[in-house]
Amino acid sequence: MESLLFRPSLLQGESLSNYVYRLSKVNGYSTSHYILKTLGMKNHQYYSNSFSYDAIKNLAILSLKSEEELFERSAEFYLQKLGKQLSNIFLIKTTIKFCPSCYEVGDIIHKRDWQLTLVHYCDSHKVQLIDMCQGCESKLNFGALITGYCPCGFHLLESQVSHIETGSLFEEYQEFTYLLLEKKTAPFIIPVSLKDFLTLASKTITLLGGMSSFVMLDDLNDREIPSFTSRYQGELENERLKLAMVNIFWMYSNFPSNFYKAMDDFYQKPYTNRKYQKKQFETLFENPRFEVIQSAYEGYWNLQARKQNVHRALNEKYSDQKYNYTKKDLIKKYNLTRNEVDTLWRKPRFLKEVTRGGNTYKVFSAEFEHEINEYMLLKPHLVTRKEVCKMLKISDFLAMRLVGTQLLRCKEVLGREGYFFDIREVQKFKERYNSILHNPIFVEYGEISAAIKIIKLIKSKIISTDELSIEFLQSEFPRYEKIWFANHQLRGKQVYSLEQVRERLRVDGKAVHKMIDKGVLIPFEIRFHTESNRYYFLKEEIDLFLSVHIKIADAVLAYPVSKITLQRWVNKGILQNVLEGISNTNLLIERELKEELLRRGYILS
Structure with missing residues (x-):
């Protein structure tokens, strides 16, 4: 030749x-x-x-x-x-x-x-x-x-010539590519060779494949990122290959910020697909050169584990750093009953929504874990209203009167205020005032309301228990009662009846009674009668209450925000509904509403 x-x-x-x-x-x-x-x-x-x-x-x-x-x-x-x-x-x-x-x-x-x-x-x-x-x-x-x-x-x-846009991400990617081809290594997250970069690209596409493009290329930003194929399965056209490679370059160009954005989108894939693709990507870490990426990748899944967004095995691995709890977790950790856990789940402000495998679940946020800790300390001392009646040897009706006049206070349990009492406070009340409730003097006087008023006088240190007698009740008691009202600046001020309060608040009478029971409203005076009780409220207190609160319907008219948005904020616990569990009406604290609107940019000041 x-x-x-x-x-x-x-x-x-x-x-x-x-x-x-x-x-x-x-x-x-x-x-x-x-x-x-x-x-x-x-x-x-x-x-x-x-x-x-x-x-x-x-x-x-x-x-x-x-x-x-x-x-x-x-x-x-x-x-x-x-x-x-x-x-x-x-x-x-x-x-x-x-x-x-x-x-x-x-x-x-x-x-x-x-x-x-x-x-x-x-x-x-x-x-x-x-x-x-x-x-x-x-x-x-x-x-x-x-x-x-x-x-x-x-x-x-x-053929028409298409020039590259100067300063674009595509131009930056291609300059990096030719640098790889000309030299043995090029600066990236770490110095990489051509083989290193292609190895990284081949594993990364298992995560990105099928997701929407993160970058805009010739108006192809809504295009789906394709997966690579071998020559035996056919070759992709240049435009689709370019879309895949530029997205891979973008994912690592602002590391780890873009990496975490891509991981968040990957996490939204169905679990059955994600499980296999995740396993394929993790083979990348067999190469010790990608230790930086491995650290960021494991950090991301560690965070998801602490938020309880991943498999139970990972949850147990990071159980000491949890951000959220499921019902089973709370029962196991705090030995709560099912009813106690359900009580927590009825409080939206305690809960967060997390997504697992495309499905959304509610979990208990660890930032409110102190509520459970406080409850666990208080739990051994809690008694029901029925138990209080037995201890004080009073009727349920009288116990309700003591609660209504704030002489006995209900405790807030797991975010809900119900008829539970601290036995230590009940015993203290029994030692000091139970003899007054059962004193024969008040039977002869005619109304148990006098006993309650006497207790108030004693608590205010206006009189002592030694002064109690029939003569005192008939002659001196009205005078001392006036002194008590004067000391508390209650007499001589305009009052509202329960009916007037109902009209001012635009709620039904049952809701007002619930507000009294839960301490939202405190009556100025309760006059007990055989058929029904009469409640009186200070006008200035009701006016103050209305001035600091606002209904959602009124808030929509006063501020540039929709009713649906406000309702969503209430459901998520961002805004507190004062009438939660009391009425279907949503009553918000106007100061909190203004702060939230200002923070989100709905209003300027």
């Missing part, structure tokens, strides 16, 4: 197939068939730039070029450099990409680096590469570059 007469020099960056094409042309051959036959090659090998060792050895004789120089321009160079697995994913062999500006010049119609899926523009002319006929939108092969025509008849010289 002899060398050819004309042996052109190798051009920078050209593929070996391009060199064979030029070698045939300069030696007067109409096609490359003669040289391919001499090399022992088929057309499909020629089109894919795949040259065997024997073909390269023969071509070295024909061209008088070194075998190493020729080998570096063949696809086998990347097969050796990247390995078979990465080559099958990132090396294009059945189709080609070309630069219309280079094609118009005519010397280089194909470059070796254009075979890589991560290259999408020509570094010489700064234009995007084309891989499809602009006439029929079918994929092109090397044969079309040789003839200049697509099988549909479209002339490739008529």
Whole structure:
């Protein structure tokens, strides 16, 4: 075998197939068939730039070029450099990409680096590469570059040139790509080689595949990010490959902020898909070079575990750092009953919504864990109203009167105020005042309300228990009662009846009674009668109550916020509903509402 007469020099960056094409042309051959036959090659090998060792050895004789120089321009160079697995994913062999500006010049119609899926523009002319006929939108092969025509008849010289937007993320990505190709390593999260970056890309696409694009490319930001395929499954068009690679570059370009954004979207995938893809991505960490990514990745899942958004096994692993609790967790940790846990779940401000496997669940927020701790300390001392009646030997009706006059106070239990009492306070009341309630003097006096008033006088230290007698009740008691009212600045002020309060608050009478029982409203005076009790409230206190509270219907008229938004804030516990568990009406604290509207930018001041 002899060398050819004309042996052109190798051009920078050209593929070996391009060199064979030029070698045939300069030696007067109409096609490359003669040289391919001499090399022992088929057309499909020629089109894919795949040259065997024997073909390269023969071509070295024909061209008088070194075998190493020729080998570096063949696809086998990347097969050796990247390995078979990465080559099958990132090396294009059945189709080609070309630069219309280079094609118009005519010397280089194909470059070796254009075979890589991560290259999408020509570094010489700064234009995007084309891989499809602009006439029929079918994929092109090397044969079309040789003839200049697509099988549909479209002339490739008529292809429109698309320039890269200066300063875009795509330009930044391609500059990074060519830096990888020119040097052994390039700066990234860590210094990476071409093989490192492609390994990272092949694992990252298992997370991103199927998700909406995070970046805008030629109005393709709503496009779905494709998964890579090997050459045996067909090759993706250049536009879709570009979308996938730029999203991978974006994910690590502002690390770890963009990484966590992508992880949040990945977490919204169905659990059955996510489980397999997560396992595939984690094989990346078998390479110790990606320790930084592993640390951020594990940190993300640790956070989800503490929020109880992941599998129970991870929850147990990080149980000492939990952010949320399920009902089972609370029962196990605090030995609560099912009813106690259900009580907590009826308080929206205690709860958070978390998403697991596409489904939304409510969990108890750990920021309110102090409520349970306080309850657990108080729990051994809690007694019911029935038990209080037995201790004080009074009727349930009288116990209700003592609660209504604030002589006995109900305790707030797990966020709800009900008829539970601290036994220590009850025993103290019994020691001091129970003898008054059962004193025969008050039986002769006629009304138990007198006993309650006497207790108030004693608590105010206006009188002592030694002064109690029939004569005192008949003559001195009214005078002392006036002193008590004067001391508390209650007499001489305008009062509202329960009916008037109901009208002012625009609620029913039952709701007002509940407000009294729960301490939302405190009566100025209760006059007990056989058939019913009469409640009186200070006008200034009711006016003050109305001035600091506002209903949702009134808030919608006063502030630029919708009723649905306010209702959602109440349900999430952002705003407190004063009438929760009392009435269907939502009554908000206006100061809290203003602060929330100001914080969210609904109002300026």
